[in-house]
Amino acid sequence: MADGDAAVIETRGLTKRYRDTDALVDIDLDVVPGEVVGYLGPNGAGKTTTIRLLLGLIRPTSGTARVFGLDCRRDAVAIHRRLAYVGGETSLWPRLTGAETLHLLGQVSGHVDTAYRDALVERFSLDPSKKVRAYSKGNRQKLVLIAALMTRADLLVLDEPTDGLDPLMEQAFRLSVREARDRGQTVFLSSHILSEVEALCDRVGILREGRLVELATLADMRHLSALTVEATFDGTVPDLSSVPGVSAVHVDGRVVTCHVRGPVEPLLRVLADAGVTGLLSREPSLEELFLARYGGTPDAGAD
Amino acid sequence: MPAPTESVAAAPAPAGRSTGTVVASLATRAAARSAVLWGAVFAVTVAASAVSYTTIYPRQSQRDALAAAYGRNQATASLFGPAPHLQTVAGFTAFKVTMTLMVLGAIWGLLTGTRLLRGEEEQGRWEVLLCGSTTPRRATGQTLWGLGVGVVVLWVLTAAGTVLVGREAKVAFAVGPSLWFALAMVATAAVFCGVAGVTSQLAATRRQAAGFAAVVLGASYAVRMVADAGVGLHPLIWASPLGWVEEMGGLTHPRPIALVPLVVLTGALAATAVHLAGRRDVGSSVVADRTRARPRLRLLYGSTGLAIRLSRPTVVGWWTGIAVAGLLYGLIARSAGSTITGSSVHDVLSRLGASGTGTGTETVLGVCFLVLAALVAFVAAGQITTTRGEESSGRLDNLLTRPLSPTRWLGGRLTVALAAVVMGGILAGVFTWLGAASQHSGIGLGTLVVAGVNIVPPAVVILGLGALVFGFAPRATSTVVYGYLAWSLLITVVGGIGATSHWILDTSVFHHMAASPAVPVDWTTDSIMVALGAVLLAVGSAAFRRRDLAGA
Numbered sequence: 001m002a003d004g005d006a007a008v009i010e011t012r013g014l015t016k017r018y019r020d021t022d023a024l025v026d027i028d029l030d031v032v033p034g035e036v037v038g039y040l041g042p043n044g045a046g047k048t049t050t051i052r053l054l055l056g057l058i059r060p061t062s063g064t065a066r067v068f069g070l071d072c073r074r075d076a077v078a079i080h081r082r083l084a085y086v087g088g089e090t091s092l093w094p095r096l097t098g099a100e101t102l103h104l105l106g107q108v109s110g111h112v113d114t115a116y117r118d119a120l121v122e123r124f125s126l127d128p129s130k131k132v133r134a135y136s137k138g139n140r141q142k143l144v145l146i147a148a149l150m151t152r153a154d155l156l157v158l159d160e161p162t163d164g165l166d167p168l169m170e171q172a173f174r175l176s177v178r179e180a181r182d183r184g185q186t187v188f189l190s191s192h193i194l195s196e197v198e199a200l201c202d203r204v205g206i207l208r209e210g211r212l213v214e215l216a217t218l219a220d221m222r223h224l225s226a227l228t229v230e231a232t233f234d235g236t237v238p239d240l241s242s243v244p245g246v247s248a249v250h251v252d253g254r255v256v257t258c259h260v261r262g263p264v265e266p267l268l269r270v271l272a273d274a275g276v277t278g279l280l281s282r283e284p285s286l287e288e289l290f291l292a293r294y295g296g297t298p299d300a301g302a303d
Numbered sequence: 304m305p306a307p308t309e310s311v312a313a314a315p316a317p318a319g320r321s322t323g324t325v326v327a328s329l330a331t332r333a334a335a336r337s338a339v340l341w342g343a344v345f346a347v348t349v350a351a352s353a354v355s356y357t358t359i360y361p362r363q364s365q366r367d368a369l370a371a372a373y374g375r376n377q378a379t380a381s382l383f384g385p386a387p388h389l390q391t392v393a394g395f396t397a398f399k400v401t402m403t404l405m406v407l408g409a410i411w412g413l414l415t416g417t418r419l420l421r422g423e424e425e426q427g428r429w430e431v432l433l434c435g436s437t438t439p440r441r442a443t444g445q446t447l448w449g450l451g452v453g454v455v456v457l458w459v460l461t462a463a464g465t466v467l468v469g470r471e472a473k474v475a476f477a478v479g480p481s482l483w484f485a486l487a488m489v490a491t492a493a494v495f496c497g498v499a500g501v502t503s504q505l506a507a508t509r510r511q512a513a514g515f516a517a518v519v520l521g522a523s524y525a526v527r528m529v530a531d532a533g534v535g536l537h538p539l540i541w542a543s544p545l546g547w548v549e550e551m552g553g554l555t556h557p558r559p560i561a562l563v564p565l566v567v568l569t570g571a572l573a574a575t576a577v578h579l580a581g582r583r584d585v586g587s588s589v590v591a592d593r594t595r596a597r598p599r600l601r602l603l604y605g606s607t608g609l610a611i612r613l614s615r616p617t618v619v620g621w622w623t624g625i626a627v628a629g630l631l632y633g634l635i636a637r638s639a640g641s642t643i644t645g646s647s648v649h650d651v652l653s654r655l656g657a658s659g660t661g662t663g664t665e666t667v668l669g670v671c672f673l674v675l676a677a678l679v680a681f682v683a684a685g686q687i688t689t690t691r692g693e694e695s696s697g698r699l700d701n702l703l704t705r706p707l708s709p710t711r712w713l714g715g716r717l718t719v720a721l722a723a724v725v726m727g728g729i730l731a732g733v734f735t736w737l738g739a740a741s742q743h744s745g746i747g748l749g750t751l752v753v754a755g756v757n758i759v760p761p762a763v764v765i766l767g768l769g770a771l772v773f774g775f776a777p778r779a780t781s782t783v784v785y786g787y788l789a790w791s792l793l794i795t796v797v798g799g800i801g802a803t804s805h806w807i808l809d810t811s812v813f814h815h816m817a818a819s820p821a822v823p824v825d826w827t828t829d830s831i832m833v834a835l836g837a838v839l840l841a842v843g844s845a846a847f848r849r850r851d852l853a854g855a
Contacts, residue, residue, distance in 0.1 A: 055704050058851035077706050085704040091697040093613065094508070096603075097596050104603040108705040133507075134594035144701070 006069060008033050008155055008186045009054065013063035016049050023049040025210045026063070031188060033154075036181050038197035039190040040290060041207035047190040048088075050207070051159045054188075055085060067155065081110065084153035088160030090144045098128035098135070098143055105147040117150035123172050137164040149176055156180055156187045162196060174199060198286040206293050213293055222283045225292065226259035231271050232278035243267050326442045330419050330449025338456035341411050345404055345457065345488060346464020348793065352399040356392050357473040366390040381532040381635045382670060388555045392474050397484060397553030403796055405548050406524070408457070408492035413516035415453060416499025419446050420576070422509040443500070443580035447573050450496040457492055461485040465554075480554045487551040490565045494544045495520065497572025504579035514620055521624055525631060532635045544568065606702050607715030614689065618723045621682045625675060625727050626734040632671035633738020633751075640664035640744075664744050668735065668754070669821025675731040676758035676813055677792055682727050683762040684784045686720035687769030691780040695855040703852070710848050713770075717840060720766055728759040746820065754819040760832035761791075761812040767839025774846030777853045787812075 009031035016024040024046040031037050041047050052058045053065050056076030065072040067079045092101055102121075106112040121128060124142040132140060141164045148156065162173050177187055177200050191197050197204060204221065206214040214221065226247070233254050241249050245262040260267050264281075271279065284292070360366045370389035380386060383402045388394025420443065437445075462485035469476025476484075495516060502515035523543040530539035530546055540546035541564070550561035602608035640663030690713070693699045702712055732755020736748045769784040776783075794811035808814045815832060817825040 052852075057700065057703060059849075076703075077708050080704060080706040083704075085700075087697075087700060089697065090701075092701065093609075093698060095613075097598055099598040100600065100603055103598065103600050104605075104609055105701060105705065107604050108606060108702055108707055110706055129595045129597075131594055131596060147701075 006033075007031060007066075008035075009065075009067055009188060010069075011050075011054075011063065011065045014050070014053060014060055014065050015062045016046075016053060016058065017061040022210050024053070027212050029205065029212065029215065031186060033186055034181070034184050035203060036177065036187040036189065036201045038201035038204040039188065039207065040192065040194070040197060040204060041190075042192060042294070045207040046210040047207055048159055049210075051085075051157055051188075051190060054157060055080075055083075082154040083157060084109070084148035084151045084155070085157045086144050086148045086159065086161040088141075088163040090140050092132045092140060092143065094133035095131060097131050098126060098139075101132060101143060102128065102147055102150070106150065109147075109151045111152075112150050113152045114150075116152065117146065120146045120149055120176070123176070124169060138166060138169065141165055142169065145173065145176070149180070152180075152183070152185070154185060156185060156189075158187065158189045158191075160191055161189070162191070162193060170196070194286045194290055204286070206290060208293065218286065221289050225284050225289055226261040227264065228257065228282055228284060228288075229260055229264075229267065230255065230257045230278075230280040231276050232256075234275055234277050236274070238270055238274035240267070240270060243270050324445065326437060327445035327448050330446040331452045332449075333419055334415055334449045334453025335456045337411070337415055338453040339460065341407070342457045342460025344789070344793070345407070345461040346467075348400050348404060348796070349396060349461065349464050349488075350468035353392055353396040353468045353474045353476075354471070356395045356399075357471075360395075363390070366395075370394075381528050381639055382632075382667075382674070384527075384549050385531060391555065393476055393480070393554035397555065399796075401488070401549065401553060404461075404488045405491045405545055406520070408489050409495040409520050409523075409545075411457070412450075412454075412492040412495030412497075413499045413502075413513055413520065416450055416496040417503050417509050417512040417516065419450065420500055420503035421506065421512045424503075425509050438581070439583075440577050440581040443504075444577045447496070447500055447576065450500075451493070454489055454493045454496065458485055458489045461488050476554060480557060483551070483557045484554045486562075487548050487553065490548050490551070490562075491544060493569045494565060494572070497569045497576065500576030501572050501579065504576055504583065510617070514616075517620070517624075521627065525627065528631055528635070532639070605715075606707055606712045607719065609702075610716045610719040614686065614719060614723065617685065617689075618682065621678065621685070621723075622727060622730055625678050625682075626730045628678065629671075629675060629731045629734035629755075630738040632668065632675075633735040633740070633744070634742060636664045636667045636671065636735075636739050637742040637744040640667040664739070664746060666821045668739070668746070668751075669818035671735065672731070672754050672758055672820070673795070673813065673816075673818060675728075675735075675755075676761055676816060679724055679727040679731065679758050679762045680765050680788055680791075680812070683720065683724050683766040684769065684788050686723055687766055687773060687784055688781045690716050690720070690769075691773055691777055694777060694852060697854060699852065708848075710844060713844050713847055717766070717770060717844070721763070724762045724766065725756075725759055727762070728755045728757075731755040731758060750820050753824055757817065757819045757824045757829060760829045760836070761816050763836035764812050764832050764839070767836035767843070770843030771839045771846075772843070774843035774850070777850075778855075 007030045009029055011027050011029040014024060014027040014029070015022070027046075027050060029050075039047055039050070049058070053060055054067060054072055056072045056079070059073055068082060070079050072079065096104065102117065106117070124146060126139060126142045126146065130139075132143070135143065141161070145161060148158075156177075158177075162170050165173060174196070177189070180187055181200075187200075189197065189201060198218065201218070203215065203217050205212055216224075233256070237251055237254055237256055240246050240256060240258055243260075244266050245260050245264075246267055247259050247261070249256065249258040258267075360369060367390050384398065386394070386398040389398065462482050465476060465481040465485050466478055468474055469478070469481050498516045498519050499512065502512040502519075503509075506512035506515055523545045526539055526543040527545040527549070530537050530543065531549075540550060544565065547561050547564050550558055551565075552558040552561070602612040693716075699712070703709055729752060732752035733748070735755070736746070736751040739746050739751065740748075765784065765788060768787060769780060772783045773780045791811040791813050794808060795813045812832075815828050817823065817828070
């Protein structure tokens with residue numbers, strides 16, 4: 001992400017209130033060209049609300065949302081010329097066939113890379129001669145994915161796009177997103193499948209109860225988080241709870257697991273003195289990072 | 304009746320006892336709920352008709368004059384059913400409401416039946432239930448049972464309304480005939496629940512199932528119309544369920560024998576539905592449904608083309624219905640009109656909206672075009688409801704997240720709706736002329752096409768009202784539009800007798816329409832209606848552009 005690039009997505013104080021509930025509060029988002037940004041949060045955290053605001057389908061209560069520097073509501077049509085969207089809960093016209101649907105959506109989009117469309121149909125092994133009514137949920141999802149990807153839009157806005165896809169198709173989806181990134185397309189991917197976000201995204205935003213609690217690269221998030229250490233001993237297991245930076249100590253026979261934040265040197269010294277025979281350390285997975293921000297425990301909370 | 308079932312359905316179905324009847328409970332609750340609403344309408348219609356007769360025709364001499372002039376009129380017999388005993392409150396009330404209520408009852412049956420038997424399955428709700436301990440046959444049987452309960456609720460309310468108004472000294476209906484009459488009024492509801500049961504097995508979608516059932520209803524109406532037209536085909540009456548209801552004899556001369564075919568047919572249809580349900584897979588239909596099709600891309604150039612493609616089957620169905628109705632009206636108009644002489648008949652028909660000094664044929668056609676106006680208004684209501692359906696289903700998201708402005712989408716959609724309505728009016732005029740010309744009625748094509756165009760403005764108002772509600776309170780679209788349409792029709796049917804205040808009459812959109820060709824078209828009022836509709840359409844569109852998209 002080069003500095004100075006004009007943001008593809010930029011929101012300032014973006015807020016959406018429905019009668020008495022705050023769906024989204026004060027969101028400041030910046031997405032630069034060519035980035036793949038993951039947008040995480042459990043159901044009801046406000047992911048879809050954010051995306052519908054970006055698409056101009058609903059109006060913000062306060063704050064601004066701009067895409068390609070244009071107002072999301074007023075300039076929706078201009079924005080949509082350069083954007084493609086996939087929703088997770090897709091309804092299509094049941095009496096149209098797959099091919100008819102692709103044709104229609106291509107016509108409305110205005111520009112289609114037909115060679116790429118055919119390649120995608122092949123890749124996702126979709127049978128376009130079937131009527132939408134006869135498709136399974138996974139097949140309908142493939143259809144809208146193809147319809148979005150085939151436009152080669154500058155910005156892909158994906159809202160839980162792999163709902164209902166089997167693992168094989170999930171791989172096809174990841175391949176397609178990487179292709180898009182390699183071509184310089186920007187991707188905004190909302191998901192609750194953490195492995196998907198971990199595999200694809202440069203930066204991750206975490207949404208909790210309508211508020212953006214984190215927006216950082218995975219490396220930064222890891223850096224600021226605790227390392228998980230698992231140590232095995234021959235003899236007596238030392239008491240690690242008083243070592244600086246160490247927390248969540250758990251002893252199971254002669255195996256100790258704990259979290260350590262900050263410098264690891266004090267811990268290593270204690271372990272070496274106690275005659276450690278096996279040592280395993282790993283960075284927290286996105287899942288752990290995510291849960292830490294939801295569990296509310298200060299333990300792995302980065303900042 | 305709904306009380307014990309409510310608790311079963313509401314509870315999270317403890318395994319065992321209640322799972323066996325859960326479908327019946329859900330169906331009963333849904334059917335009974337809508338039957339309460341429709342039953343109230345039935346009861347009010349009966350009561351209002353009886354009371355208004357006693358106010359308009361207080362003296363026996365007036366009643367005798369009415370019966371003499373009107374009782375043997377083939378025009379009204381063909382349109383609204385035979386009218387014996389008009390000199391009594393009972394005879395008049397039965398004549399006044401029978402046609403309306405038996406058609407309404409049939410519509411309730413086919414809508415509720417297809418919703419519960421096919422709509423639920425289409426939305427995948429049955430799969431959840433059928434994973435449990437029940438079979439498709441049993442589930443269908445239980446749903447039919449629930450629909451039966453709905454019919455009973457409808458009957459109880461209609462009977463209550465009839466018995467209560469009958470206690471009025473001036474009205475004086477005996478209890479026995481009141482109960483019998485109420486049974487006749489809900490008989491078509493039972494038959495068409497059965498028809499819906501069978502078509503729900505044959506068709507793959509609810510829309511298709513309702514369409515098939517509507518064709519059966521249209522055919523029943525047409526057969527009855529011809530049988531009552533006084534052209535020597537009266538025995539045909541026994542070929543139509545609507546005819547059997549007429550033969551039940553209303554409030555004045557009960558004929559129990561006519562109940563036999565109604566009961567036998569309903570039972571046979573229910574049995575057929577249950578039988579067919581066991582012979583197909585869940586989610587599929589008996590008639591093989593094509594899951595593949597060659598792409599037809601001609602209309603899929605954009606959102607307006609899509610609207611045409613999606614509306615086409617339904618709209619063509621309505622157009623066919625309107626054309627056939629117009630043709631039949633044209634065929635009977637002359638012979639029916641020839642029985643109209645004397646000013647008293649003109650007076651009676653004028654109360655139904657067709658006042659004027661035209662020939663008998665023109666007077667009859669004036670009333671016919673009122674019915675056609677209602678059909679065209681239904682096209683408008685259906686169009687605006689499907690427009691809302693595109694949004695509530697989420698399908699609209701696919702279009703509006705692409706470079707297409709909401710205003711342009713809605714503009715295209717409403718243009719298709721307007722075209723459907725205008726074409727409906729023109730077809731009504733042309734086909735009525737075809738029927739009339741074949742009988743050498745001497746009414747010109749121009750006159751009847753103008754009469755057809757004349758029925759468009761009320762539909763434009765309905766469309767405008769729908770667009771307005773769609774713009775400001777989208778979730779209320781269907782309720783408000785159909786509610787207002789039903790209100791307007793009811794006011795016209797009941798108010799046509801003349802007792803209602805002008806202020807109430809004015810709320811009916813049909814009241815403002817001149818009954819052409821019986822009277823000259825009132826172009827000023829028509830222009831005002833079209834202008835009003837246009838303003839409402841514009842305001843609704845503007846409001847839609849400003850609001851959030853709203854799901855179901």
